Amino acid sequence: MTRRVSQRMAGPQATMRDRAAITRFFEGLELLDSGVVQPQQWRPEPGVVRPDQVTAWCGVARKRQALAQPRPVPLLPAPFRPAAT
DSSP: OHHHHHHHHTOOOOOOOOHHHHHGGGTTEEEOTTOSBOGGGSSOOTTOOOOSOOSOOBOOEEEOOOOOOOOOOOOOOOOOOOOOO
16 A cells, blocks of 8 residues: 555656657658747747746647548438328
């Protein structure tokens, strides 16, 4: 039980990664400008004071658009019509 209490009190665990490791998360995606950068360097506002260095990396990407292909038209069953009597 002491072990579980110690684990809970230790706080969140993190995996440290360098820029190259973070960039690999974006493989197959279209990485938007500014790319993978430190947060204070991503689209900075002019004249805003920011810290010199933050030990984090960030980026924004989107799925690449596939070539436009026509969508197949689903075949719908004919509407039900009762037989005339």
